[in-house]
Amino acid sequence: MSHRITNSAAILLAAALAVPALAQSGADTYKTKCAMCHGPDGTAATPMGKMMKIPSFKSSEVVKASDVSLVAVTKSGKGKMPAYNGKLTDSQIKDVVAYIRTLQKK
Numbered sequence: 001m002s003h004r005i006t007n008s009a010a011i012l013l014a015a016a017l018a019v020p021a022l023a024q025s026g027a028d029t030y031k032t033k034c035a036m037c038h039g040p041d042g043t044a045a046t047p048m049g050k051m052m053k054i055p056s057f058k059s060s061e062v063v064k065a066s067d068v069s070l071v072a073v074t075k076s077g078k079g080k081m082p083a084y085n086g087k088l089t090d091s092q093i094k095d096v097v098a099y100i101r102t103l104q105k106k
Helices: 002-022 026-033 047-051 060-064 067-076 090-104
Strands: none
Touching (some): 067 090
């Protein structure tokens, strides 16, 4: 019986270690939380982006902004953008900012 418990514990441990691999990437989080307003390419060429006059992530102002600044805006919100502090983890926000940087290079 104890051998069965050991095998079950090993399976549960392996499953628990696999969970972080299933977590959303910055791209996935961006697509579900940001793209509706900022657009799939970050240019804010969406109806909501145009209506709210959201700057493109490719604008010089956003390109020059530090990662710390972008994290702060995402956490606290800005203008009509809602705050994501408590809705996204710090790690998710950092991953989204890293993904935004890749959009700026396209």
